[in-house]
Amino acid sequence: MPLPILTSAPGKVILFGEHAAVYGEPAIAAAVSSLRTYLLVSNANDPNIIQLDFLDIKLTHQWECNDFSTIPTIQPSTKELDSTLLKSIDPLLSSFKSNPLHHQAALTFLYLFFSLIPNLKGLKFSVRSTLPVGAGLGSSASICVSLSTALLHLAKLISIPLNKAQLKLINDWAFIGEKCMHGNPSGIDNTVATYGNSILLNSQSHEIIDIDLPILLTYTKIPRSTKQLVSNVRHMYNSHHAIVSKILSSIGHITLESKDLLLADASDIDSLGELININQHLLQSINVSHPMIEKIIKLTNQFQIGYTKLTGAGGGGCTLTLLKKDVDRKDVDRFINILKKDYNFDVFETNLGGFGTGVLELDNKNKELDDRVKQCFEIKSLASREQLDQILLPLCNNTTLN
């Protein structure tokens, strides 16, 4: 297998249906193709180690392959997590117990590694992302899809160009990765990271829908954990089942109504905006909003520029703002300026949709490109987001990365 290989997958926004999706309700998500995770798999310096350079979370670690002798040979399955494998991985995670980000990432990596290429050695897995980590933009799913694509390619279970069956295999294994990440995912994040575009997920089947909406993304930089937020809703669901299941079902109805609107007349921004407001209020009622999310909503209404809701698991992280059709650009700029200057939030203006996952074999034919790509994963001189966008993003389209 020629190395290095580069894989990549986009982040996402959930337009409607977060949290309800975990209970089988429909949800709509769109890829944010310009915000991506990149994974470079190359030869490690030592043929008997497996090395991680997950530079965005400052996780650099290597395992001696001799330490893998206690890992059982399992029948890999994408149906559910294998508890025997999970238990046998635990001793390899002892150095990450005090850091949940590291523990989640290393557990997910090892689970997918031992499921797909348990006997390969001497590999280095380097990750860089232009997605804010843990922000609600699907960073965990994008790394799961990038890993699943690379490991399936190394296992020779997929080949480029990727066909429908192979994308499904990638998505199925990425869903297993998301289960390692936060226990009880719906699958919407990994599905949109795999296929790109915008998707409606409805009880485990998905359809691609075309969405082109003027959206602002605001990142509050307030850290939160999807695993914890999903677990909190589960607790509320168990304690107040009748009420919470009605709330989640109402969110599902909003998703379906928004789909009809998007297909009928996506220019009816105000009707979509009303659904965004109702969805946000229902999310507040299951306690996944945050005072800073409410602040952004207040400012949205004060400047009358559009409609804002949290996106992803909430609890901080990100909001999305659907801009009104005839909005005055000066009002939008004033809104953005206050968010950046007074609250130190990041604001992204980006298109929705775009490309999902793919593989690029750096075949050493183009040494200049190969060297520029490898520089993006150097520990010493950490490449900036702009450099990643300049060098790696152009490689992530259907003609190059596929």
Ligand SMILES: Nc1ncnc2c1ncn2[C@@H]1O[C@H](COP(=O)(O)OP(=O)(O)OP(=O)(O)O)[C@@H](O)[C@H]1O
């Ligand atoms: N660039 C990255 N490098 C290494 N690990 C990452 C990276 N991005 C995400 N992760 C892993 O994913 C975890 C964050 O996942 P989490 O689901 O909480 O946030 P998110 O996916 O950004 O939000 P949401 O699921 O609401 O969209 C981190 O703890 C880390 O383990």
Ligand SMILES: C[C@@](O)(CCO)CC(=O)[O-]
């Ligand atoms: C909160 C949630 O609905 C979306 C997280 O981006 C969890 C999930 O669907 O897996």
Ligand SMILES: [Mg+2]
């Ligand atoms: Mg996640």
